Amino acid sequence: MTLMAELTPNSEDRRGTWKVKAGLAEMLKGGVIMDVVTAEQAKIAEDAGAVAVMALERVPADIRKEGGVARMSDPGLITAIIDAVTIPVMAKCRIGHFVEAQVCRSSAAAAISGRRCGASRKARR
């Protein structure tokens, strides 16, 4: 996996700005972002024309079925998926868990969003 940029931009270049973050979302418009839990699924999504994949620990339907809570994706899984595809890979962590978000970022995920960590509807019942 290429974590380090092979080309180094100038030091006065501005990284992590609102424009490059919102800009990534602009590039995804009109496309499908598929939830995946394995590298094989990510490949299938890319082959089918997905603009990005969301690397999840479990998809919501399985959480409903099996019960339990929505958790962060396994960092090993995120890197395995990044290696498998050329499209951006997104990851989720529990809302407010900054260290989990930092782990996602270190895994070089393109975008990170929060997951509601409450028990699924079925588990609550």
Add this chain to the structure above:
Amino acid sequence: MTRPRRVGVLALQGDFREHLAALRACEVEGVPIRLARDLDAVDALILPGGESTTMERLMEPSLRQAIGLRTQAGMPVMGTCAGMILMAKRVEDGRGDQQPLGLMDIDVRRNAYGRQVDSFEAEVESDAIGGSGPAVFIRAPQVTEHGPEVVPLASHAGQEVAMVQGKRLALAFHPELTPDRRWHQYFLSLDGERR
């Protein structure tokens, strides 16, 4: 030849709305292009940013063919970021099955600057826009090789990031995400008088 009056923007996926807005700011009519027949109504074409793999898959063979024929017949084409990848002759580091349109004699490497955390904003200087202007590089590609007919217009951090071959313009960055319209004006000038 005159300045294009109606400019098509490939509208399969990506930031084509930003390009259409940029054309409006240049007082040129923008036309979303989804099918081969849409091309009949335009005198120039913009390939926007987005995911090159997705755009390739969504493009019908007839549209692909029509873009090739019109370009050969002299239609000006501009590609930004993923659009630049589509214009290339060869894609490195992409998927093995990627088939770009081959509109320019360039080889392109995808995600050459690294991943999204490495995306950046910078000032890029070029005679084409008469000075320095803002440029947004998002998971930007890099031209690794180009033929003798390709003229570099701008470089950044030692890499060529803008180039022209006849009436075909390829940019590694996104001028459409900035309020600066000089790159679009330059593109519109390729087929006529500079305004």
